[in-house]
Amino acid sequence: NAGVTQTPKFQVLKTGQSMTLQCAQDMNHEYMSWYRQDPGMGLRLIHYSVGAGITDQGEVPNGYNVSRSTTEDFPLRLLSAAPSQTSVYFCASSYFYEQFFGPGTRLTVL
Amino acid sequence: DAKTTQPTSMDCAEGRAANLPCNHSTISGNEYVYWYRQIHSQGPQYIIHGLKNNETNEMASLIITEDRKSSTLILPHATLRDTAVYYCIVRVSGAGSYQLTFGKGTKLSVIP
Numbered sequence: 001n002a003g004v005t006q007t008p009k010f011q012v013l014k015t016g017q018s019m020t021l022q023c024a025q026d027m028n029h030e031y032m033s034w035y036r037q038d039p040g041m042g043l044r045l046i047h048y049s050v051g052a053g054i055t056d057q058g059e060v061p062n063g064y065n066v067s068r069s070t071t072e073d074f075p076l077r078l079l080s081a082a083p084s085q086t087s088v089y090f091c092a093s094s095y096f097y098e099q100f101f102g103p104g105t106r107l108t109v110l
Numbered sequence: 111d112a113k114t115t116q117p118t119s120m121d122c123a124e125g126r127a128a129n130l131p132c133n134h135s136t137i138s139g140n141e142y143v144y145w146y147r148q149i150h151s152q153g154p155q156y157i158i159h160g161l162k163n164n165e166t167n168e169m170a171s172l173i174i175t176e177d178r179k180s181s182t183l184i185l186p187h188a189t190l191r192d193t194a195v196y197y198c199i200v201r202v203s204g205a206g207s208y209q210l211t212f213g214k215g216t217k218l219s220v221i222p
Contacts, residue, residue: 042214097144097159101154
């Protein structure tokens with residue numbers, strides 16, 4: 001199993017640009033989540049999904065959209081990038097009590 | 111969710127036991143104590159979790175006080191690869207366990 005994969009690993013955007021961060025898992029987990037981590041801070045929950053077709057907001061959802069059309073994929077869309085969205089983004093999938101995290105996407109918005 | 115308090119940083123000599131404390135005085139009866147760690151720049155990794163009994167797995171032991179207001183994660187023989195930020199999280203188990211709230215954690219440095 002590849003586990004949780006994320007692409008790209010690094011991305012630089014200009015203010016106002018849009019992009020999609022990809023996340024996929026091959027463990028058939030129903031639950032998936034997106035977190036962001038700013039320097040020196042813990043992770044903050046952006047959006048999560050309890051299954052295909054079902055998503056909900058986390059702690060810091062503004063400026064981000066998600067959709068879940070399949071069990072495997074959970075993309076995160078930045079609608080109009082802002083410098084405040086410069087961060088490291090982690091995707092996770094969960095089976096009951098344990099979350100499995102991807103390697104992260106380091107995003108810089110200029 | 112119950113709030114947790116952890117020391118900002120700790121040092122541990124290689125080969126010795128690392129004992130990482132966590133206070134969670136407002137924990138509810140149905141909330142579990144989870145521990146994750148994050149090795150530099152990587153995604154967090156699950157270590158262990160428990161409700162009220164002490165737990166042990168291949169990575170660590172978790173000791174929860176009888177009143178459940180605090181807990182200690184024990185790495186029995188710390189190695190350099192255990193240098194990481196350790197997060198103590200309190201959350202309901204099952205369907206709620208995917209919505210984790212990470213604080214700043216404890217930065218553990220294992221020293222040769």
